[in-house]
Amino acid sequence: MFNEIDPEFFLKVQSLFNERICMFLCRLGDPAKQGRNTNLTLESLLDTSAETDASVKTALEPLLKDFRASTKKFRDLRNKYYGHYDRESELGSTRALFTRAEVETALRALREFMNGFRLHFGESRMMYEYVVTNSNGERLMWALRHSEVNPDG
Template structure:
């Protein structure tokens, strides 16, 4: 029987204490969303060239918009979750928020080191967030000898996500004797389902075109050519 998010949170609070359990639970949910967004990106745009060709042939402009949106959302997530715990009078929910909530000195030291590694792995995403996604750097936009954006690749994103996962697992290993493999979580109604439907539709379209070329088309083939309102 699956537990609800609230039940998981209450269990975390029971094992970790109120402050740490609450922060950990919210970050766990956030990291889960990060990984699912990235899984969708990789599934659609990072699997093989044939899949890219399928998407381009189906609706190239639309899927390029989706690709850019998922990419920027992932970099924004990486930046946000490694922001300082507090900026001025404003508190942020980030992995840095965990440190003050940990009372065990040895665990605090391990988590602090893990957070430092994750923050370093996400530095490239922060440059993109600060100068391109959340703000439009003037010199960069006008190409006035601006410093280029930090190199960013799928490998860097994967390593950054794994480093963030390690932060949470450092805590859960110590206090729950458990870890989470976020990349192995199953997605329902995902991009993989869309790929299947597009492949099916493409095959049907090719079969229909062959029937038209041979003059053996059907009334249903003709009906498929008429615009429909949904």
């Protein structure tokens, strides 16, 4: 339906979403410090928590490593396309985007890290994959259908 209404607009929206997803996942996996800047990352969460409980870092570093492994393709995209214009990549073949399955794999690794953190401090598992929102896109779909059937309102 989106492609029937305005394919170029929704392609741009999808591209923006892809870039935001990529940058978000990469930032979480960045080092705690870069130069003189301290980043708000999973590693900085571990470092700060280790100041009061040194065992947290030992317990969760494998989960952080798993998250970083699951986001390698995203970091490559950020470094070659979104964060910089890598000359060779821009002039070469088409950009290899990521799949929904790759996003799900990265989010699963992120959930495992966050739940490992919660469990380490005696909390129960959080069901991060079940986010509740006030809208699931039905209002947008209704508006698009309505405008398609009756473009004058």
